[in-house]
Amino acid sequence: DEDDYTPPAHKSTFTPSYDDGVIDSGLKIKNGVLLEYTGRSTKVTIPSTVTKIADEAFYMNDFVESVIVGTNVKEIGADAFTEFKNLRMVSLPEGLKKIGRGAFSFNERLTVIDIPSSVTEIGENAFENTGVKSVVIPKGVELVSEEAFRICYDLKKVTVSEGVKTI
Numbered sequence: 001d002e003d004d005y006t007p008p009a010h011k012s013t014f015t016p017s018y019d020d021g022v023i024d025s026g027l028k029i030k031n032g033v034l035l036e037y038t039g040r041s042t043k044v045t046i047p048s049t050v051t052k053i054a055d056e057a058f059y060m061n062d063f064v065e066s067v068i069v070g071t072n073v074k075e076i077g078a079d080a081f082t083e084f085k086n087l088r089m090v091s092l093p094e095g096l097k098k099i100g101r102g103a104f105s106f107n108e109r110l111t112v113i114d115i116p117s118s119v120t121e122i123g124e125n126a127f128e129n130t131g132v133k134s135v136v137i138p139k140g141v142e143l144v145s146e147e148a149f150r151i152c153y154d155l156k157k158v159t160v161s162e163g164v165k166t167i
């Protein structure tokens with residue numbers, strides 16, 4: 001497993017950077033946009049140099065079980081985390097503004113999602129066909145688009161905070 005690798009003591013240790021165009025642990029980043037993840041790790045932490053996650057950046061990943069989204073990410077693109085086989089946990093940062101269309105759709109093992117109060121827009125089908133059991137729509141949200149929680153059979157409780165403008 002690449003996460004458990006320890007280099008031999010006699011060799012120098014390379015410290016990877018997240019500079020534009022560098023692929024590190026499967027993350028391809030350019031101009032602050034995470035374009036693609038091609039790694040096989042079960043846990044992914046998106047670095048603070050990332051401000052946006054591109055459309056389909058993690059599309060149909062078979063390995064990732066948990067994702068910690070970096071503190072400077074403001075937007076998650078369409079279908080960014082769609083159709084994972086094993087995604088169970090996502091940590092979204094305060095400061096995130098937009099969750100794109102279908103961003104977390106078709107992740108049946110994703111049962112908990114905490115939407116930060118900074119989010120202003122939740123896109124169409126953003127959490128479609130997930131295992132989410134309850135959700136709080138924070139007061140900063142201005143728009144919850146059509147079918148954001150479509151086919152969420154386990155969703156039993158939805159709390160819509162005062163101030164939400166459009167559902």
